[in-house]
Structure formats: structure tokens, C-alpha cells
Amino acid sequence: MVEGICYVCNQTFTAADKDALVDKIVEHIMASHRGWAWGDAMQSKNVFDKCPVCGATLGKLVAKCPNCGADMVEQFARKVTMGYIKG
Numbered sequence: 001m002v003e004g005i006c007y008v009c010n011q012t013f014t015a016a017d018k019d020a021l022v023d024k025i026v027e028h029i030m031a032s033h034r035g036w037a038w039g040d041a042m043q044s045k046n047v048f049d050k051c052p053v054c055g056a057t058l059g060k061l062v063a064k065c066p067n068c069g070a071d072m073v074e075q076f077a078r079k080v081t082m083g084y085i086k087g
Contacts, residue, residue, distance in 0.1 A: 004085040008033040022081050029077045038063075041076035048072060052079070 002021050003014050006028055013028070015021035029037050040046060041063075048058050052075045056067035063072055 002085060002087040004081065006033070007080050007084050008036050018085055021085060022078060025081045025084070026074060026077045029081070030074055034073065037077045038073045040080070041073045046076060048075065051075075 001014050001016060002018050003012060004021050004025055005012050006025055008029060009032070011028065013021060013025050015024055042061055044061065047061055050056065051058055051065040051067060051070055051072075053070035054065060054068035056065055058065065058072075064070065065072065
């Protein structure tokens with residue numbers, strides 16, 4: 001079992017493996033804290049150089065990848081959540 005927390009509200013989550021835990025926490029963030037995550041994701045310091053899903057060059061603030069349509073707010077939440085996982 002691995003454990004992690006929501007970086008917004010500090011709610012604790014557990015799952016059998018790291019991937020399942022990240023999915024569970026990101027689902028929670030997108031349902032309960034999307035506005036907060038959007039505000040964090042849309043800061044210039046959090047620009048993705050490349051899309052984490054398809055690898056397309058971005059280099060600027062975008063809410064969705066122009067190549068594959070991936071939600072960059074969700075991808076930002078995934079990136080941040082990785083730092084809040086134990087085990």
C-alpha cells in the first residue's frame with residue numbers, strides 16, 4: 001500500500017500502487033479543487049515545455065494541448081501529486 005495527500009486540502013489517500021494512487025488523488029483534485037489547480041497551472045513558472053501525453057512542443061501557457069487535446073491542468077495536478085506520495 002502506498003499513501004499520499006491532496007496538495008490542496010491535505011486529505012489522505014491510499015491505494016495498492018503508486019499509479020492507482022496518483023489517479024485517485026488527481027480525480028479528487030479535478031472534482032473538488034479544479035479552480036485552485038487551474039490557478040496554479042496557469043502561472044508562468046509552471047509552463048510545460050512539452051506535452052506530458054504526446055510530447056508536442058508547448059513552451060507557453062495553454063489549458064489544453066493543441067496537438068492531442070490533453071488537459072494541462074490535469075497534467076499539472078499529476079506532476080505536483082507525485083511529490084506528495086509516500087512509499
